[in-house]
Amino acid sequence: xxxxxxxxxxxxxxxxxxxxxxxxxxxxxxxxxxxxxxxxxxxxxxxxxxxxxxxxxxxxxxxxxxxxxxxxxxxxxxxxxxxxxxxxxxxxxxxxxxxxxxxxxxxxxxxxxxxxxxxxxxxxxxxxxxxxxxxxxxxxxxxxxxxxxxxxxxxxxxxxxxxxxxxxxxxxxxxxxxxxxxxxxxxxxxxxxxxxxxxxxxxxxxxxxxxxxxxxxxxxxxxxxxxxxxxxxxxxxxxxxxxxxxxxxx
Amino acid sequence: xxxxxxxxxxxxxxxxxxxxxxxxxxxxxxxxxxxxxxxxxxxxxxxxxxxxxxxxxxxxxxxxxxxxxxxxxxxxxxxxxxxxxxxxxxxxxxxxxxx
Numbered sequence: 001x002x003x004x005x006x007x008x009x010x011x012x013x014x015x016x017x018x019x020x021x022x023x024x025x026x027x028x029x030x031x032x033x034x035x036x037x038x039x040x041x042x043x044x045x046x047x048x049x050x051x052x053x054x055x056x057x058x059x060x061x062x063x064x065x066x067x068x069x070x071x072x073x074x075x076x077x078x079x080x081x082x083x084x085x086x087x088x089x090x091x092x093x094x095x096x097x098x099x100x101x102x103x104x105x106x107x108x109x110x111x112x113x114x115x116x117x118x119x120x121x122x123x124x125x126x127x128x129x130x131x132x133x134x135x136x137x138x139x140x141x142x143x144x145x146x147x148x149x150x151x152x153x154x155x156x157x158x159x160x161x162x163x164x165x166x167x168x169x170x171x172x173x174x175x176x177x178x179x180x181x182x183x184x185x186x187x188x189x190x191x192x193x194x195x196x197x198x199x200x201x202x203x204x205x206x207x208x209x210x211x212x213x214x215x216x217x218x219x220x221x222x223x224x225x226x227x228x229x230x231x232x233x234x235x236x237x238x239x240x241x242x243x244x245x246x247x248x249x250x
Numbered sequence: 251x252x253x254x255x256x257x258x259x260x261x262x263x264x265x266x267x268x269x270x271x272x273x274x275x276x277x278x279x280x281x282x283x284x285x286x287x288x289x290x291x292x293x294x295x296x297x298x299x300x301x302x303x304x305x306x307x308x309x310x311x312x313x314x315x316x317x318x319x320x321x322x323x324x325x326x327x328x329x330x331x332x333x334x335x336x337x338x339x340x341x342x343x344x345x346x347x348x349x
Contacts, residue, residue, distance in 0.1 A: 019275045020251055023268035094290060204272070 007087035015208055016215070022207045025216065032220060033161050036227050044231050045238040051170050055177040057117075059241040064114045066233065069129040070136065071107040075100065077140035078156070081149040085209065092208035096153065099201050102192055109185030116182040130240070132233035139229060147218070150209050154222035157206055160198040163190065254307070254337045258284040259344040269339075273297075273308075273332045285345055290333045295322050297332035297345075304341030305330075 017025060041047045049059060078100055086093035114124055143151035167190045174183050192198065210216055252269040256276065261284040265276050274290055277283060288296030292315055301308060308330055311319070315334050319325070329346070 015278050019267050019271050019279060020253070023251060023271075091290075098291070200270075 009086065009088055009090040009093070013089075013091070016211045017207060022203075025210075026203055029157075029220070029223070030161065032223060033158065036158075036223065037162060037166070040227065040231065044234050046242055047234065049238075049242070051173045053173070053177060055174070056242050056245070058245065059237060060178065061114065061117050061119050062237055062241055064110050064117065065119065065124055065127050066130055066133050066237065068107040068110040068114070068124060069127075069133055071103070071110070073129070073133070073137045074140065074155075075104055077137060077144065078152060080144055081140075081152040084144060084149040085153075085205070089208040092153075092205040095201060095205040095208075099156070099198065099205070102196055102198075106189050106192070109189045111185075113183055113185040116184075117178075130233060130236050132229065132236045136226075136229050136233070139225070143222075150206075150215060150219060151222040151225075153202060153205055153209060154219050155226045157199065157202045158223050158226050160193055160202050163193045164199055167193070255340045256337055257303075257340075257342040259302070259342065260347075261345075267337050269337065271337050273335045273337060276332075285332045285343075287333055292318065292331050292334045295331070298322060298324060299330055299332045299335075299343040299345055301328050301330055302342045302344055304339055307337065307339030307341040308335040309338060 015022070046059070049056065050063070078096075082093060082096055082100065085096050111121055111124055115121070140152050140155070143149070171183065171187055171190060174186070180187075206219065210219065253266045254269050254271075256265045256267060256273070257263070258265065258276070261282060263280055263282065263284045265279050267275050267279070273285065274287055276285055277287060285299065286296050288294040290297075295318065298319075305328065311330060311334065315331055318331065319329050322329075324346075330343075332343070
């Protein structure tokens with residue numbers, strides 16, 4: 001050993017997956033996510049609510065609030081992930097840093113749409129995030145402390161893949177139900193995901209972080225676990241808004 | 251799997267990559283470094299290539315890349331920054347050796 005410097009990402013930088021193997025695995029992962037989307041629609045209460053004609057106002061506003069909180073809290077965890085990634089793969093770190101740069105202030109886009117829905121910045125800031133939103137942040141902390149950054153990056157691949165696939169349909173519906181002028185922030189957010197090929201960008205980081213078959217197995221598991229936690233959020237959202245209103249005496 | 255061929259001169263190396271792959275993948279496919287990538291973000295100019303065949307296969311350069319190529323005196327329309335290219339069809343490129 002020439003010196004005692006470690007954790008700088010030198011050594012064998014040859015990826016575990018060749019370009020072709022990476023493309024094949026990505027196709028397999030995307031198939032898993034397509035299946036997860038089907039399960040999502042089948043099992044999560046009101047999963048397609050924002051794609052419908054009649055949007056519950058409380059549900060819509062709270063979802064924007066939680067989305068902004070999620071972005072605000074996860075960017076801290078994702079910055080910590082960058083530190084860990086840089087220790088092992090400078091190539092992945094560069095891609096991840098660029099992705100974070102593009103996403104970093106997107107909470108403001110949702111806060112803009114909140115204002116158009118009648119929720120001020122002060123009201124947003126005074127709203128305690130849901131427990132499920134906090135637990136997602138907690139899961140990120142667990143991953144970084146005990147399993148490494150791959151699980152954090154997996155979350156972004158799940159979200160970006162699903163957003164690019166489903167968000168255009170949802171936004172078309174929201175243009176009719178909420179009004180195009182009121183969802184400009186969400187449209188801009190979606191533009192970034194699609195025009196900058198965010199699923200491809202995140203995969204470029206994933207490809208360097210996968211170093212073994214165990215990593216691949218873990219990555220698939222992370223995608224399922226993140227979906228479980230997000231499902232808990234959507235259930236909490238449903239119970240707190242639509243279900244609560246239905247329980248109110250007429 | 252839809253593979254595209256990139257021929258790199260003067261090394262004379264052929265690399266097959268899945269369609270849409272960034273050219274930075276070349277570094278992980280062959281032992282040599284036939285393209286001298288630097289920053290990989292389009293700002294250092296280390297990876298300037300002349301495209302001898304298949305210019306359209308590498309996608310369109312964005313305005314920042316065009317500005318930088320102009321700064322580097324590469325105004326003929328056949329040069330690219332390799333790190334900004336994705337391989338969408340077969341192409342032949344020559345690494346610029348006078349930068």
